[in-house]
Amino acid sequence: MSLRGMLADTRPLRNPHFRRLWTANIVTVVGAQLTVVAVPAQIYADTGSSAYVGLTGVFGLVPLVVFGLWGGALADHFDRRTLLQVTTTGLIATAALFWLQAALGNGNVWLLLSLFAVQQAFFAINQPTRSAVLPRLLDADVLPAANSLNMTVMQAGAIGGPLIAGVLIPFTGFSWLYLADALCLLATLWAVVRLPRLPVEGVTGTPGLRSVVEGITYLRTQPVLMMSFVVDIIAMVFGMPRALFPEIAHESFLGPEEGGLAFALLFAGIPAGAVLGGVFSGWVSRVSAQGRAVIWCIVVWGLAMVGFGVAVLLADHTPGSARLWLVVAILMLVVGGAADMASAAFRTSMLQSAAADEVRGRLQGIFIVVVAGGPRIADVAHGASAAMVGTAAAAAGGGVLVVVGVVLAALVVPSFVRYRVTLAR
Secondary structure, three states: OOHHHHOOOOHHHHOHHHHHHHHHHHHHHHHHHHHHHHHHHHHHHHHOOHHHHHHHHHHHHHHHHHHHHHHHHHHOOOOHHHHHHHHHHHHHHHHHHHHHHHHOOOOOHHHHHHHHHHHHHHHHHHHHHHHHHHHHHOOHHHHHHHHHHHHHHHHHHHHHHHHHHHHHHHHHOOHHHHHHHHHHHHHHHHHHHOOOOOOOOOOOOOOOHHHHHHHHHHHHOOHHHHHHHHHHHHHHHHHOOHHHHHHHHHHHOOOOOOOOHHHHHHHHHHHHHHHHHHHOOHHHHHOOOHHHHHHHHHHHHHHHHHHHHHHHHHHHHOHHHHHHHHHHHHHHHHHHHHHHHHHHHHHHHHHHHHOOHHHHHHHHHHHHHHHHHHHHHHHHHHHHHHHHHOHHHHHHHHHHHHHHHHHHHHHHOHHHHOOOOOOOO
16 A cells, blocks of 8 residues: 555545535634633632532533433434534634633633533534534545544644643633634634535434434444444443543653643543544545454554553553653554544444434434543543552553453444445445
8 A cells, every 4th residue: 555545535625515614623623622721720720629620520521411412313303504503603602701701800610610511512512413414415435534534633633722722821811712712613603604504304303302212212223333332332431541641640650740741641642643543544445344444443442552551560660661661651542542543433434324314413412422421431440440450450451351342242243343335436
């Protein structure tokens, strides 16, 4: 395979609607990450309490779950372009309110947390809708490439946004970061307004609780789609060790308690791998056996987490070589991030192409809940297991459980492994 063939497949960018959405997302994701950093930083500055900062998890997760499920039902009822316009406008309005409260010197943490919850509610409706429109804009054979391009931008923003925010906060304060987010979102609103009308194809029903239940019931009748969620839960719950990074950075890699370079590098490892995986994702468009590809990607993810845990263990026993094992640990996280990016691209494409249009929004809503909930459950599980067996064993053991779990899942539902798509000639 030539180097050009390995690089990201840019065919989706030939579609003007996708090109506008993707280009706008480059701008928007940076602004969004500025807010992601500014909210907890402002809470800590106002309260001096990590406990209040931790409440962002509750105030963020609950709206994501509730409105992620309901937002999927809305996306299967209303014109999706209209819904994207409304939710994008809502995101702009909440970013503007973030700016206003900071500019006025607000010190009420509950107001800030409430605004954060409202923002996450708009986000939870916007994202499943945005994912559900792609199969209406693009052919099925380029969906993996489109999802890879989107994920590459998101992960690059997850690296660059916090670095930019960290540099700017001491000079600009919080208000200007929120204002930048609001202005950046205008690019997405422009791209959304330019979309064609996107009414739902098929019977839409009523966007209430019954519609949500119908979406879940539909999922239960589709073993391949159901397994796309199950294997992701296995990978994230057992294999995401991010809750261990602070302790590992300090105890194993001899960094300061308050963070430091090792801490930052550990957190950047998985997103950096995802970006590299996205840059060299040209191969994903040439894979027809997508079910088998997902299994292999998750196995690689699990083995990478085993390698990460072993590197931590060796650093614990050879403190004089801590820097060497830090490099190995980061490389393992990078490999894992690249594998996870490919797995996510395939799984998202399977949801978009294999589901009927009238339930596609609801399935994307469930996808948002799984993506948001899995790593948070992993934080609890890894934290508890590390307290009993240590960080190295918790990370490596989690990786082993990922490999075992996904192999068992493949054996139980062989139709998932056999899932294939027809590639364009």
